[in-house]
Amino acid sequence: MKKYLLIILAIVLSSTMGFAQNxxxxxxxxxxxxxxxxxxxxxxxxxxxxxxxxxxxxxxxxxxxxxxxxxxxxxxxxxxxxxxxxxxxxxxxxxxxxxxxxxxxxxxxxxxxxxxxxxxxxxxxxxxxxxxxxxxxxxxxxxxxxxxxxxxxxxxxxAPRFVWRGLMIDVSRHFQPINVLKRHLDAMASMKLNVFHWHLTDDQGIRFESKTYPKLHELASDGLFYTHEQIKDVVAYADRLGIRVIPEIDVPGHATAFLTAYPELGSKDDYDYSIERFSGVFDPTLNPTKDITYTFLENLFAELTPLFPDEYFHIGGDENEGKHWDENKDIAKFKKKHGLKTNHDLQTFFNVKLENILKKQGKKLMGWDEIMTPDMPTTAVIHSWRGENEGLSKGGTLIEAAKKGYQTVLSNGFYIDRMQSVDYHYSIEPIGDVVLTDKERDRILGGEATMWSELVTSITIDSRIWPRTAAIAERFWSDKNINNLDNMRKRLAVVSHQLEELGISHIKNRSVILRGMTNNQEISSLLVLSNICEPLEIYARNKDGMEYKTFSPFNLFADACVADALDAWYFKKATANFIASGTSEVVLNDLKKWSENHNAFSQLQQNPKISSLEPLSKNLSLVSQLLQDAIRKKKISKENVQIIKNTLILLREPVVDVELVITPSLNELVNYCETNYLNR
Amino acid sequence: MKKYLLIILAIVLSSTMGFAQNxxxxxxxxxxxxxxxxxxxxxxxxxxxxxxxxxxxxxxxxxxxxxxxxxxxxxxxxxxxxxxxxxxxxxxxxxxxxxxxxxxxxxxxxxxxxxxxxxxxxxxxxxxxxxxxxxxxxxxxxxxxxxxxxxxxxxxxxAPRFVWRGLMIDVSRHFQPINVLKRHLDAMASMKLNVFHWHLTDDQGIRFESKTYPKLHELASDGLFYTHEQIKDVVAYADRLGIRVIPEIDVPGHATAFLTAYPELGSKDDYDYSIERFSGVFDPTLNPTKDITYTFLENLFAELTPLFPDEYFHIGGDENEGKHWDENKDIAKFKKKHGLKTNHDLQTFFNVKLENILKKQGKKLMGWDEIMTPDMPTTAVIHSWRGENEGLSKGGTLIEAAKKGYQTVLSNGFYIDRMQSVDYHYSIEPIGDVVLTDKERDRILGGEATMWSELVTSITIDSRIWPRTAAIAERFWSDKNINNLDNMRKRLAVVSHQLEELGISHIKNRSVILRGMTNNQEISSLLVLSNICEPLEIYARNKDGMEYKTFSPFNLFADACVADALDAWYFKKATANFIASGTSEVVLNDLKKWSENHNAFSQLQQNPKISSLEPLSKNLSLVSQLLQDAIRKKKISKENVQIIKNTLILLREPVVDVELVITPSLNELVNYCETNYLNR
Missing domain, CATH: 3.30.379.10 (Chitobiase/beta-hexosaminidase domain 2-like)
Incomplete structure (x- = not known):
């Protein structure tokens, strides 16, 4: 009887005290x-x-x-x-x-x-x-x-699960004005995120004023940089929201902008360094064998560290392929002289020097996980970003770092610039079932969503960060068993609107982009399409980083679409429900909407931006019409099955950098119709 | 023959060289x-x-x-x-x-x-x-x-007609962050406006950091003020756009915030000055008989003038009713001693002192037209704002000032906070048919639209300024015979959308407010209503300035509506056309839309914000349905005429601070139906 009561109590507790599916x-x-x-x-x-x-x-x-x-x-x-x-x-x-x-x-x-x-x-x-x-x-x-x-x-x-719950914003690839940063800080605070990682330098620009090395902002920023006063203002603003600010000065790679201003720090003499306009991994790299490199960085850090009171200081350290090092004979000699066998060893030599410089300035060095080499002291902090995509295990460097004695932060799985579904990010469990000692567990500080900005401007950054990052914030704050996708989606819909109330432009700027596309015509037909299309995922949008330049248009149809096309999500549910139970109302409504939408689309006065969407709109209308007829009449002809299947082949092809993401559901429907309604 | 050719030439020229109705x-x-x-x-x-x-x-x-x-x-x-x-x-x-x-x-x-x-x-x-x-x-x-x-x-x-084409923004009643000012500067430049008049102080707050008198920003700003760096940033930003910046420090009236920080400068001892939260004209006034007042202003101007390189400096000077002066015996004595008969004389005494202070600092004093008293030197610049509303003639102080020898700028007729139609402002002709000497004409520098911000926050300021101010900018730039309203409206529609492209939020924030009202429900029914409702004009919205406080909600239905409800404008045209020619298509479409709209409205989950609109939506639906039936059938019953007329009485009543502005057209229609369709 006592045992029975305990079970009851356990059920009651688990249903009210925050366990899964509360x-x-x-x-x-x-x-x-x-x-x-x-x-x-x-x-x-x-x-x-x-x-x-x-x-x-x-x-x-x-x-x-x-x-x-x-x-x-x-x-x-x-x-x-x-x-x-x-x-x-x-x-x-x-x-x-x-x-x-x-x-x-x-x-x-x-x-x-x-x-x-x-x-x-x-x-x-x-x-x-x-x-x-x-x-x-x-x-x-x-x-x-x-x-x-x-x-x-x-x-x-x-109370939070992790102490480090961050959002990184890359302001180098596309500069973000102070007010954009501030509204994201507001949004972060509303989601209880507490670290703003400010990626301030990269090949495409240096984004701070330097009084010590003024050529940095004069020659390497296109005039788009933060003054000291503005940096102090952002840091104070974040502090008031309980948010720490971690600056990142990415070295020795991703250094084109540095070398545009100070080519004498480069690994190649007489190389024509100039601000990079494309995206990717580039060769210009600081020369780790020259004393002036360290003098430069020491002076620069001495200028910057007073602006950033936080103990942690991020030096990047990622994606240095060492091509320019290999091409420089003096660097080869230096390696030999110092017993540095590989470029990794040389970079560790560089990192250790930087760690000492920062230590003198009261800072802890943090870097992307490439810095975790055998000789790197465990006082460094490892920012885990590589994973399956880079031939490693999922989140593997996080656990490895913790076991080796490093404090560590996870971003693998939280690269929101890859335009993957919120479900994917939400389902990443940082620690999983790995067994850790208490000390190892304590070294896992938390995680950071990373907003790399190659394809992101101030018009679209809100819809790239939010609402997905709200779900990621929950992953970092809440218990690991808070993981029901449907429930998350339900709450996220409400939170998403509250983010608009707070000033985030992710909802309203969709219409702005579509009005821009149409030169202010009626946009409802484009809204319908944008709710079932998603931008190409995982960098497929910008092949080899060479399709878009910094100043290319980022207010195209793909920029109006988001990683989670909501109507597609609902349609998938409705399709599954129809196939399981025969309830066709929602599916038919959607098909009707899409079949009729091409009529509205056709009434738009065409321009080059709109015309490119015409085949998608027309083919979708055709498939929707035929499926709708079939489901209504419970009857389909062999010919129509074939037309649908052929058209679906066309619809599966990406167009204007988007994918029509309802094609799997449409495919299920045509298969269902073929199986159940053919020759009836 | 030669004469004939000249006439042809004149016609060709007038049709291509920019005369009216080109x-x-x-x-x-x-x-x-x-x-x-x-x-x-x-x-x-x-x-x-x-x-x-x-x-x-x-x-x-x-x-x-x-x-x-x-x-x-x-x-x-x-x-x-x-x-x-x-x-x-x-x-x-x-x-x-x-x-x-x-x-x-x-x-x-x-x-x-x-x-x-x-x-x-x-x-x-x-x-x-x-x-x-x-x-x-x-x-x-x-x-x-x-x-x-x-x-x-x-x-x-x-080339422009006037050299001074300005927009004043009041940042005291509601503070506007730097980025809001910058986007309006961008918009101003796109419309070739060249003066930003920055109304920095008023009863409701001092909006600059003062290093000389820090209590100003510490005690009288609610933490909402611009640092010196930010002011320099705005001035530099404006300069780059070819826009001059004129600061306004409004004294001796509108001084509650000054006196909250430094009560010793006030005209009443032991008065409990505190930042004003309501709107209107208040009693707290600087004491013009104390030396410390002039020391204070001299030091303050010395701090501010280097931040504002422009020659002109605005000292306000408006709406001082002198109540506190009358209540102070020492001030009465002072007046007697100095032979100052009236409070106007005393204010002129004050203004002349200020002019000398500013002259020493290389600045020209500018003030609202109350400063134009007989003893005021003509080196002052008169900002004409009073007109018929204040018992004077329309724009009269402008002509008077020019004739008396003052440089002068017109704002009477361009008070955009009064929420009047763009047609009204566009039709104001600054000089009209007044005959002026060349010198007098040269003294008329131009005009300024004034955005007083009692009822305006960062969410709505864009829709209060734009697109109307674009038409005002044309009034200041273009020839006086460019004045066709329909043509202006046609061009304004395109320009309005281009302002959105530039970052102005006047279009997108309407949906934001309506989504907020509905807690993110489908807003189309509210959009329909917002396109035929206008906020109450000419301060009727905030009776006696006592309905709204600074921190009251300014995201209500009235805030989603604008001064020119577009559908109402089109409906008026369609109604006139129907009555003149019998073409009923457009009128019927509109009536159908409004009659059906209540059905969509009713499906909204109600909350206190929505419920208050219910009678308007329902009554509009009823009237539209009955008129639609009558026009379609060319037949109406006496009873229905009466129902429509009675319901129109209800619809004419303002509700939630808006007016349904199609009621005159609906009235015309019911009269037309009564005359033509009754008893057929």
Whole structure:
């Protein structure tokens, strides 16, 4: 009997305390999903009398977050608040309590609790950062009925799984203005991400002002760079959101821009270095055998490190193929003299020098996983990025680094520029079933989504990062068994819209691009197509990095499409349901929409941008019409089966850098029709 | 015969050289319309080989404008340019020639010519600013057919009518971040506006960092202010676009925020000054009888004037009702002692002191037209804002100032925050038929649209400024006889979309607000309503300034609506056409859309924001259905006439701060039906 009670208790607990498929995750749209949540018999109604108090302890973070909480609550609910600013006491209807102001580092405590009563809400945390994490959750709880807005009664107790939850933005391939970075920092904070990794240099540009080496921004930035003041502004802005900022100065490879400004640091004399306009891995590399290289980097780091208070400093270190090293006789001699057998050894020599320089400046060196060579001291931090694509195991360098004694961060599997589905990224489990000692586990700091920007401008970066990165943020924050895809998708849909409320342009800029394509004609037919097309995945869009230049147009149809074409996802579900149960309503509605869409498309005044989509629109219409007829009449001719199959062959071919992603479902349908409706 | 030829010539000239209703204005969508344009037998085809050269003379303005020209041409046409940057020679297919780099001032020459040949385009100007004005025009000439993009062969010769063509933005009532200002500067430049008047202080906040008087930004800004670096950045950005920046420090009235920081400067002792949250005219006023007031302003101006290189400096001076002056005995004594009979005299005393301070700092004092008192020296510049609304004649203070010897700028008639139609503003003729001497005419520098921001946030400011200000820009640039409303509307529709291409959010944020209202439901039914509703005009929205506070929600339905509801404009035309000619197709389509729209509206999951629109949606549906039936059947019953008329009474009532602006047309229709279809 006692055992029976325990089982009941276990079931109750598992259904309310945050284990997988917690039924409350169907009801509430919190993301990342908290560690523990239970419902209370209370309901906090939002009206104009609402106040929020931040206590008497000063924290800019809490004050700002509480002010933003009021602003966003106002936007969401339309409430005319009497008091639009936080109270500096403990008397608010929403009370925030915290014990200390965080020094932002990897030991920071971000846990918090929320307790919603009918007449008051309490957020408690050890640190101010924990408190603002709680406010982010509270904002996700706002609900409404036809007459009022309210916050449902819940008790939440939450803390992150990983201490390092990051987003990298590459501002070299395409520069991103300060306001773009700031709105992504806002979005990151709303998803409880706490590291902004700022990829500041690459072959395509140096993006900071250098007072020590001014030719860097003068000759190697096209005028697109951040001043010291602007960098300080971004770092302060991030700090206020509880986000650490890690700069990356990528050396010795990816150095074309450096060498455009200071060719004397290069590995080839008389080489004509100039800012790279294409994408890929290029040869220009710093010369690790010259003293001036180290003087340069030491001075440069000395200029930059005061701007970035965080302990960690990223030196890149990736994708150096050593071609220019091999072509330089002096470098060959140097290697021989110092007993450096391979270019890897030479790069380790370089990395160790850099680590010492950074150590003197109070910084910990972090680098992409190529820096993990046998001679690299374990004080370095390994950023795991290579995986199956690079002939290694999935996330393998992460576990390897942790076992070898390095602190480590995972980005393999979180390359959001590859335009893969949110389901793929969400399903990456950083540690999996690997057995680790506590120390090894502690060395795995967390993960980072990486937004490489070869094909991304300020118009599209929002839709490339969001909403997918919200699901990745959940992977980094929540328990590993929070992993149900359908439930994630349901919550993500709500969160995606809240990101728009916060200023992210991922939804609205789709229409902007399509209006641009049509020269401001009616875009509904293009919207229909963009909801079932996805940009080519995994760099197929820009073969060999030579199709697009930095200044090529990135407001094409492919740029209006996103990695998860929503209508395709629903259609796949509807198709499966139809085949399993015969319920045809949703499938027929979709087919009708697509068959009729070509008519609207045809009415657009054509221009070169639109014309290229014409075959796709027309063929889709044909297939949809024939399938629709077949399903309605439960009858199909052999001839029509063949027409559909032949047309599907055409539809499977990528066009204007997109794929029509409903073709597998259309294929299932034609096969079903052939099997069940032929000759009836 | 000779006379006959001259008449023919005159007709040809007037049809090609830019006089009113130039038929080419039906063909091309240039705005502001140029002084002279004629067609050539050429066509410049845009392809990847296109290049642009900026000559060997250095101008940051031309270099930047040429780069932006390439970027926008790429966005517009999707062309994959081989060369994405301007050439520093004279060999481009598009060649820019200019003689000198402008010092930005009111004597600046902004004229230019464009000549489009089939294989080359030449832009020539006296100054670099003239050259970039030409590039703005060239961008508006890009056209396409189904297979190619091209620039049609034209020869243009252009120059502005007025030297001062401005936009004022009030950043005190609602702060606007740097990036918002920059995108409006971009838009201004595209419309050839050349003055950004930056209203930096008011009762609701001081928006600059002060190193001399730090309490200004610390206590009187809510943390929302521009640093010196940011101000320099904006001024440099504007300069590069050929835009002068005039700061406004509004004194002695509108001074609540000043006095929140430094109450000792106030006209009342022991008054509890605190940042104003409402809108209107308030009592807190600087004390013009204390020396510390002048020390304060002298030091403050000394800090600010180096940040603003322009010669003109705006000191506001408006709307001081002198209530606090009257309530202060010391001020009464001071007036007596100095022989100052009225508060106007006292303010003139203050203004003259300020003029001397500014003169020492190399600046010309500019102020709102209240400063034009008999004792005010004519070295001051009069900003004419009062008119019929304030019991004066329309634009009267402008002419009065010019005749009295003051330089003067017109804003009366261009208060875009009043949410009046573009037709209204476009029809304001600054000088009209007033006869002026050449000297008097020269003193009329031009005009400024004023964006007061009591009801405007960063989400909506774009739709409050644009596209109406484009038409105002034409009023300031083009000949006075360019004044056809229909033609302006036709060109404005194209320009409006080009403003979106440039980054202005006036179109896309409408959907953002409506998605927010519905919590991300299907918004098409709300879009339909927002296209026939306009926000209440002329401050009726915020009665006595007491309905909205600074932090109230400004993402309501009224904020999604704009001053010119486009469908209403078309419906008005269609109604007139139907009544005149009996052509009912367009009218019936609209009525059908509105009658059916309530069905879609009703399917929205209701919340408090949506519910308030329900009566409007339902009543509109009813009226539209009955009118539709009547027009289709050419028959209406007495009863239905009455139902329509009664419902129209309801529909005329403002709801949620908007007006349904099709009610006059609906009224015409019911009257028409009653007259023609009753008892048939």
């Amino acid at each position: 039924p409350l995750a169907e009801k509430y749209n919190i993301m990342p999903w908290p560690k523990a949540i239970k419902e209370l018999q209370s309901k906090f109604v939002i009206d104009s009398s609402l106040t929020i108090s931040v206590g008497v302890k000063k924290s800019d973070r809490v004050h700002y977050a509480a002010t933003q909480f009021l602003r966003r609550l106002t936007l969401r609910t339309g409430t005319f608040l009497e008091e639009g600013f936080p109270l500096e006491n403990n008397k608010g209807m929403i009370q925030i309590h915290f014990d200390e102001v965080s020094k932002l580092d990897i030991k920071n405590d971000e846990s918090y609790t929320i307790n919603v009563q009918s007449s008051s809400i309490k957020i408690s945390a050890k640190t101010d950062v924990g408190a603002i994490r709680g406010l982010a959750t509270l904002l996700q709880l706002i609900d409404c009925n036809s007459t009022e807005y309210f916050i449902p009664g819940v008790a939440i107790s939450d | 038929p080419l204005a039906e063909k091309y969508n240039i705005m502001p319309w140029p002084k002279a344009i004629k067609e050539l037998q050429s066509k410049f085809v845009i392809d990847s080989s296109l290049t642009i050269s900026v000559g060997v003379k250095k101008s940051d303005r031309v270099h930047y404008a040429a780069t932006q020209f390439l970027r926008r041409l790429t966005l517009r046409t999707g062309t994959f340019l081989e060369e994405g940057f301007p050439l520093e020679n004279n060999k481009g297919m598009i060649q820019i020639h200019f003689d000198e780099v402008s010092k930005l001032d009111i004597k600046n020459d902004e004229s230019y010519t464009i000549n489009v040949q089939s294989s080359s385009i030449k832009i020539s100007a006296k100054t670099d600013v003239g050259a970039i004005r030409g590039l703005a025009t060239l961008l508006q000439l890009i056209d396409c057919n189904s297979t190619e993009y091209f620039i049609p062969g034209v020869a243009i010769s252009d």
